[in-house]
Amino acid sequence: MITLNKIKKTYNKGKLIAVRDISFEVKDGEIFGLIGPDGAGKTTIFRILTTLLLADEGSAVVHDLDVVKDYRKIRNIVGYMPGRFSLYQDLTVEENLNFFATVFGTTIQENYDLIKDIYQQIEPFKTRRAGKLSGGMKQKLALCCALIHKPEVLFLDEPTTGVDVVSRKEFWEMLKRLKAQGITILVSTPYMDEANLCDRIALIQKGEILSIDTPAQIVRSFPKKLFAMKSANSFELLNDVRAYPETESCFAFGDSLHVTFTDHAETNILDYLHSKGHHDASIEEIEPEIEDCFIHLLKD
Amino acid sequence: MESVIKTEKLTKRFGDFIAANELTFEVGKGEIFGFLGANGAGKTTAMRMLCGLLKPTSGKATIAGFDVYTQTEMIKRNIGYMSQKFSLYDNLTVSENIRFCAGIYGMRTAQIKTKTQELLKELQLENEAKTLVSALPLGWKQKLAFLVSIVHDPDIVFLDEPTGGVDPVTRRQFWDLIYYAAHKGVTVFVTTHYMDEAEYCNRISIMVDGVIAALDSPSNLKKQFGYTNMEDVFYELARKAKRKGD
Numbered sequence: 001m002i003t004l005n006k007i008k009k010t011y012n013k014g015k016l017i018a019v020r021d022i023s024f025e026v027k028d029g030e031i032f033g034l035i036g037p038d039g040a041g042k043t044t045i046f047r048i049l050t051t052l053l054l055a056d057e058g059s060a061v062v063h064d065l066d067v068v069k070d071y072r073k074i075r076n077i078v079g080y081m082p083g084r085f086s087l088y089q090d091l092t093v094e095e096n097l098n099f100f101a102t103v104f105g106t107t108i109q110e111n112y113d114l115i116k117d118i119y120q121q122i123e124p125f126k127t128r129r130a131g132k133l134s135g136g137m138k139q140k141l142a143l144c145c146a147l148i149h150k151p152e153v154l155f156l157d158e159p160t161t162g163v164d165v166v167s168r169k170e171f172w173e174m175l176k177r178l179k180a181q182g183i184t185i186l187v188s189t190p191y192m193d194e195a196n197l198c199d200r201i202a203l204i205q206k207g208e209i210l211s212i213d214t215p216a217q218i219v220r221s222f223p224k225k226l227f228a229m230k231s232a233n234s235f236e237l238l239n240d241v242r243a244y245p246e247t248e249s250c251f252a253f254g255d256s257l258h259v260t261f262t263d264h265a266e267t268n269i270l271d272y273l274h275s276k277g278h279h280d281a282s283i284e285e286i287e288p289e290i291e292d293c294f295i296h297l298l299k300d
Numbered sequence: 301m302e303s304v305i306k307t308e309k310l311t312k313r314f315g316d317f318i319a320a321n322e323l324t325f326e327v328g329k330g331e332i333f334g335f336l337g338a339n340g341a342g343k344t345t346a347m348r349m350l351c352g353l354l355k356p357t358s359g360k361a362t363i364a365g366f367d368v369y370t371q372t373e374m375i376k377r378n379i380g381y382m383s384q385k386f387s388l389y390d391n392l393t394v395s396e397n398i399r400f401c402a403g404i405y406g407m408r409t410a411q412i413k414t415k416t417q418e419l420l421k422e423l424q425l426e427n428e429a430k431t432l433v434s435a436l437p438l439g440w441k442q443k444l445a446f447l448v449s450i451v452h453d454p455d456i457v458f459l460d461e462p463t464g465g466v467d468p469v470t471r472r473q474f475w476d477l478i479y480y481a482a483h484k485g486v487t488v489f490v491t492t493h494y495m496d497e498a499e500y501c502n503r504i505s506i507m508v509d510g511v512i513a514a515l516d517s518p519s520n521l522k523k524q525f526g527y528t529n530m531e532d533v534f535y536e537l538a539r540k541a542k543r544k545g546d
Binding site for chain 1: 337339340437438461464465466467468469470472475479493494495496498499500518519529530531534535538539
């Protein structure tokens with residue numbers, strides 16, 4: 001289990017509050033997601049839990065080990081994939097992996113089972129320098145290096161940022177397989193759609209947790225009826241729906257708008273839109289997505 | 301429709317490797333054109349050719365009426381460019397950044413003054429004109445970088461993954477600005493990994509292994525491939541890619 005208790009961290013002599021009084025728990029064998037934009041405090045939380053940064057206040061425990069007192073022990077049981085590619089650019093794929101195995105007193109062979117699925121995809125390039133790899137391959141190598149000592153806990157800081165949809169799907173498949181082997185995973189992402197792939201998530205913004213629960217429960221607690229609206233001219237529709245007095249919130253979501261109303265105004269809005277020339281406008285009640293919930297929580 | 305980007309069999313080879321293979325497409329004035337593709341599909345190479353930064357191996361292309369082989373300087377004057385590593389100076393203020401960039405494009409002082417006022421108003425940053433860019437939140441920096449990239453009223457603006465890392469509300473506000481620019485007649489050429497943003501484009505192309513595998517409006521593409529969202533369309537095309545990586 002990972003426990004954070006009222007963790008606070010500031011930078012610039014207290015002027016910049018990165019994380020304010022954050023507390024949460026990650027259970028054993030869980031995929032826990034920190035979901036939020038840049039500047040939310042995700043990386044700070046990772047660096048505190050991986051013992052690379054001291055919190056100003058509060059305490060944190062990783063598998064019964066205190067992040068301050070037991071930092072050496074923690075470093076042996078966790079794997080960390082930082083947001084920025086941090087392997088040795090001028091070592092080859094194989095050399096990097098060997099290096100990390102050796103540092104942790106193990107060998108590639110000893111834990112090969114754990115990384116086999118992932119490593120096989122980059123093995124054809126094992127003599128290539130890490131700096132010359134593509135984004136997707138760097139990501140896989142970094143994951144292998146973080147896993148080579150068979151960690152109990154895996155920390156992944158924005159592993160899928162800037163990666164295309166196909167590689168992102170593959171990456172989450174790999175995480176599911178690692179979870180099945182009993183590894184606890186704390187992962188951060190700015191992509192709201194990845195939230196549904198986690199067991200539980202914390203939505204965070206500006207160093208504070210907006211909500212923490214299973215994705216299904218977060219969606220269920222969305223307090224309003226949510227409607228999807230469409231018309232041929234979606235940009236005009238956005239402006240017109242926003243101008244409607246009973247509209248509470250209105251945001252573009254792909255090819256439709258997601259709208260909430262103050263009252264039961266959904267019954268009258270089509271008449272209003274017809275008068276604005278949207279003769280093909282449609283409205284339909286829908287289930288919110290995590291992104292709807294995040295936007296709603298941001299407003300409060 | 302008047303075309304501001306026109307390519308015919310535009311190709312770039314690096315040795316044996318064909319990064320961009322016979323790209324043929326047109327983008328109309330004021331259009332928002334989404335340029336999608338998996339990592340390594342050849343998007344960056346194509347963009348660099350269109351911006352006059354990389355000489356094609358073969359094929360033809362004109363950008364704002366200028367030839368990509370012989371008139372690259374004129375292309376650069378008539379386009380704007382913004383990437384995720386936006387080119388703002390952290391230690392200049394908001395208005396200094398606008399003035400600097402406008403100056404590079406050879407705009408006159410009086411013109412720069414009016415333009416600065418207009419942009420600050422559009423950004424609702426009038427009170428922050430004298431704030432250092434380093435002190436702005438990421439979302440504002442992105443918006444400023446975008447407006448600076450169209451300060452010289454270019455025909456086309458190229459946006460390379462402009463919305464990374466911001467919250468969902470800020471990301472949508474950025475798209476409001478894109479619509480604002482397109483409405484004024486600026487053609488927007490944008491790459492993104494967010495598939496919901498693909499839906500906001502008038503038309504999109506999807507590159508796979510150096511070729512344009514699909515090109516149409518989002519609704520037609522969804523119809524063509526029989527999916528209800530662009531993510532599934534993209535996934536269907538991109539997972540067939542043989543090339544891996546950038």
